[in-house]
Amino acid sequence: MSRQHRDVLSLEWVRLELVRTAYATRGGVLAAMDPRAVLAWYVLLALAPWFTHNLTVLAALFAVGAVSVLLARVGPLVLGLFGIGLVLELAYIAGAAWLFGGDTQTVLALVELTLKLGTVSLASMAAFVSLDPEKLSDALLAMRAPTMLAFGVSYGYRMLPLLVDEFSDVVESYRLRTPAPAPGFLAWRSVVRLVRLVVLAFYPVFLNTAQSVRTTVEALETRGFTSAVTDGRGRRLRVGHLQVTGYDVAVIAVTAGAVAVAFWAGAQWPLFR
Template sequence: MSAATSTPAETRPAQHRARRRTGWDRTSVEWVKLELMRVAYATRGGFLARRDPRAVVLWYAVCALAPWFTYDLRVLGAFFGLALGAALAARIGPLLLGLFVLSTVGQVGYLLVLVLVLGGDLGSVTGLAQAYFKLSTVSLVSMAAFVSLDPEKITDALLALRAPAILGFAVSYGYRMVPVLVDEFQTIVDGHRMRGAPSRGAGFLGWRALTRAGRIAVQAFYPLILNTAKRTRTTVEALETRGFTAATAAGDGRRLRLAHLRWTGGDALLLGATVAVVVAVYAFA
């Protein structure tokens, strides 16, 4: 009797830990999906979210082009600091900020080690620092601008600036496809796990778990591309049936769609202050 009652008591902590790990995994996936939805539909707010989308696009163009006209590390460092402040003020979120830090630091660290191993000098490190500041500045202002605009605002801004209608559609469709791709990938991975053999344990330093996750990710690639192509074709056919191209090309349809845009004094102040700051950095840094 004691042996029969001791078995559930011994296995209960292991089962509890398994349930806790499963819940944590689901919470992590749901958190990533929620962050992507916040990015795609600009729900965090920020100082750029209240501005006219045309002003935000022009602000992004000025800030993204400014670092490419100099090689001075002081000027590039000042632009990087300003871009980081703008990104934090735009509330880009921990997911994008973490990916940015991991990607930039990892890439620069890899190149730095490669240069040192191959016998590079201080000039090579200076060149790497220049490239890092330029690419990081553009990345930060890109995140600050596009997390502050939902797909409709971006499409309307591009249409108001006389960009081709297909460009606005591509940007808007790309934004909407990010959460869909995450859902599709999760569905395919869950299907592989349900039909595949159970794991034999994590192994030393988790090598079995990493190998299994990598194999499932590779196997999920082709179904993901196929399902995405089907969704793309269905969406394009539905839009063409409703006259998407003709409506955006016609003058009356374009004026009706852009009637809600309002250029205010705050938008002019944003662009004027940005140009003034860029000129001041070039002049005094």
């Protein structure tokens, strides 16, 4: 069992999860939508919590975000990080209220902010896990964003798994060249060695990344990237396949209806008056 958990929590598993997340390989409800519709859906759900202080409305919007995450099939790595952050935030709320002599109003104010940020985080996970680099880049181009911005977003998505892979290779090479220390109490020497290797790995990773960026730039210039950026025909060719369908409108309409129901429920049954 312990060997199985070590295999799951390995750098290789993290890299694969990042690839699945970046390239939207899990499918889901939002993955089948037009990328512009996905961004519109995200703006709707991400802005709604900031127009109210009602905890009933915020709790309902948080539930809508949680359902969206399930329908978008967000991976366990992203969900785990979100869960850890939420637990730490709740611990911070309790600690701050206790240390600074806060009352119920202080706790409620912090819970309100946590629900707002949690809803935005859930909407972000559901939306951007459903968009691969090409879809997101095409959506930005269709909305008249600068071409270099669209390219930078797409390139950043593609570089993230490569950075994790490069980091894993450098750390493993350092581990092979240095002897393993005696474990010590609670294996503290092994932990110190791992932290030291992680720090030493940063410079080679950045150096190799710079070399990869230079190779990519030269390849793009060879294929006429600068000319395509300045010519409007390149933009029209990239976004010609995008089309908003009835499915996209239906998903946005259902989400807007859920947001409206949340505000109506908050007006009818407020948790705290």
